[in-house]
Amino acid sequence: AKNIAVMTSGGDAPGMNANVRAIIRAAIYKGCKAYAVYEGYSGLVKGGPEYIREMHWNDVRGWLAEGGTNIGTARCMEFKERWGRSAACKNMIDAGIDALIVCGGDGSLTGADLFRAEWPSLIKELHETGKITTQQYENHKHLNICGTLGSIDNDMSLTDATIGCYSSLARICKAIDYIDATANSHQRAFVIEVMGRHCGWLALMAGIATSADYLFIPEKPSSHKDWSDHMCEIVAAHRARGKRKTIVIVAEGAIASDLTPVTCEDVKNVLVDRLGLDTRITTLGHVQRGGNAVAYDRILATMQGVAAVDAVLEGTPEIPSPMISIIENKIVRKPLVEAVKLTKSVAEAIRSKDFAKAISLRDSEFVE
Ligand code: F6P
Secondary structure, three states, rough: EEEEEEEEEEOOOHHHHHHHHHHHHHHOOOEEEEEOOOHHHHHHOOOOOOOOOOOOOHHHHHOOOOOOOOOOOOOOOOHHHHHHHHHHHHHHOOOOOOOOEEEEEEEHHHHHHHHHHHHHHHHHHHHOOOOHHHHHHHHHHOOOEEEEEOOOOOOOOOOOOOOOOHHHHHHHHHHHHHHHHHHHOOEEEEEEEEEOOOOOOOHHHHHHOOOHHHHHHHHOOEEEEEEEEHHHHHHHHHOOOOOOOEEEEEEOOEOOOOOOOHHHHHHHHHHHHOOOOOOEOOOOHHHHHOOOOHHHHHHHHHHHHHHHHHOOOOOOOOOOOOOEEEEEEEEEEEEEEHHHHHHHHHHHHHOOOOOOHHHHHHHHHHOO
């Protein structure tokens, strides 16, 4: 039996609670003790019973559908420093934790992977400076770590979906359905900004699901030298066919072909000045991250949680830290470090304007 801790990190996502619930209950079911680290990596750095708490079966009752994360999350700067990771290491050992499951996005999982790689040198240092006993040193030579993927952005390589992305997408579509009614009534245009950081998945899927007129995503800037000509041509054609409303979706990381950001304000100005459309901007903001998890996210989070407990129970120092993914509807383990590396290469290719490379990297993900 092991002492397994779960933590949520980075931006909250609907389904994180379902993931924590599944991990805690699967750990208890397998005869282990379950713990929750509160407030993400910053709770791990602070340590002690306030932040690292043993959890029982009933502590997570009712968490399956709830949005957000009840154990808190943070974007933690201290964990980026070695002293922060050393404090986290000592706190985990003091609490007797043998395995850590981190639910978060690529930044959080990069931190998790670094933590595991550094673990041997961190414990050696703690032992040599007398901060942990020889017994503790012997018992905690290896850190068993596993990532589950929680992020509304669906921006991680080597998985089809991240926990929360379908809830967020459903919320975006609902909001656009509401906007449709008023846009249609006034024959207006709406420019809608959606989240996703450097990833256009939410914008692209929302565009398909709401039949938006035009959209901007970071991965594929319009190949047209001047996006405004192309957008106006399309929007004007739709209006000429009798469409009373115009919806343009802008991903928050959207860029033009010269890599300059495309903002909602830019798009609005073009629609007003060139097409004379009465135009409003709606930034959906954090509404996209709130509310209950949709069924898909509850199921994904639960299946990933159970698989993560199995993965840490089977983990050995020789096996690279896994991340639990869903690929072609199957829950699978993937090497965390590779997924993080691939995610970063895609972002790098986009930054250096090599869109063909970004797309081929994305395609290469699922080739064995
Ligand atoms: O990663 C999730 C996300 O909601 C992104 O889509 C967005 O760019 C970012 O977090 C917003 O961060 P914050 O909640 O810290 O403002």
